[in-house]
Amino acid sequence: MDWNEAVEPRLNRLNEIDEFCLKAYDISSLYNKKMKKYHDQKIEKHKFLVGDxxxxxxxxxxxxxxxxxxxxxxxxxxxxxxxxxxxxxxxxxxxxxxxxxxxxxxxxxxxxxxxxxxxxxxxxxx
Structure with missing residues (x-):
């Protein structure tokens, strides 16, 4: 067995793990944006006037x-x-x-x- 043949499957697995991590990061950032938008909609904006x-x-x-x-x-x-x-x-x-x-x-x-x-x-x- 050649050295390159033994290393190539490992590199493929490492590349798959990196892609998985990047995809998970993208999904979590999208989730955080949606949760922030939902939370900001629930905040009540009060208008206070002098004398209240x-x-x-x-x-x-x-x-x-x-x-x-x-x-x-x-x-x-x-x-x-x-x-x-x-x-x-x-x-x-x-x-x-x-x-x-x-x-x-x-x-x-x-x-x-x-x-x-x-x-x-x-x-x-x-």
């Missing part, structure tokens, strides 16, 4: 126990809307801060009820 009342998502609330605590704080007043989704908020004390627009949602209550004081009754005292 919004609630702010509190992501640090996980440190405290209690399933019934709301993860949304506020309401806050929108004072300025910047490009790329940045929003400047104003709280009750007059402090202003900027947040990402994806962390807020429109407050559906009335402006008068936004500043009402809610009485809290612990369950162990009732």
């Amino acid at each position: 009342l919004v609630l702010l998502f509190n992501s640090r609330l996980r440190l405290f126990p209690g399933k019934l605590k709301s993860k949304w704080t506020g309401p806050f007043l929108i004072t300025k809307v910047f490009q790329h989704g940045v929003v400047e908020l104003d709280d009750k004390e007059g402090a202003r801060f900027m947040v990402n627009g994806q962390r807020i949602k429109i407050y559906l209550g009335h402006e008068e009820s936004a500043h009402e004081v809610v009485e809290v009754y612990p369950l162990d005292e009732v």
Whole structure:
């Protein structure tokens, strides 16, 4: 048996493996593009206006126990809307801060009820 005859089947198998890897890469990149397109369709684009009342998502609330605590704080007043989704908020004390627009949602209550004081009754005292 000649040396070239023994090496040729191995080279063919290596070439087949390379083609298989390239095809798998193409398929996975096509899959990723389709998934990105699907995900981008599901994202809701919110238009916030100056003067709207919004609630702010509190992501640090996980440190405290209690399933019934709301993860949304506020309401806050929108004072300025910047490009790329940045929003400047104003709280009750007059402090202003900027947040990402994806962390807020429109407050559906009335402006008068936004500043009402809610009485809290612990369950162990009732």
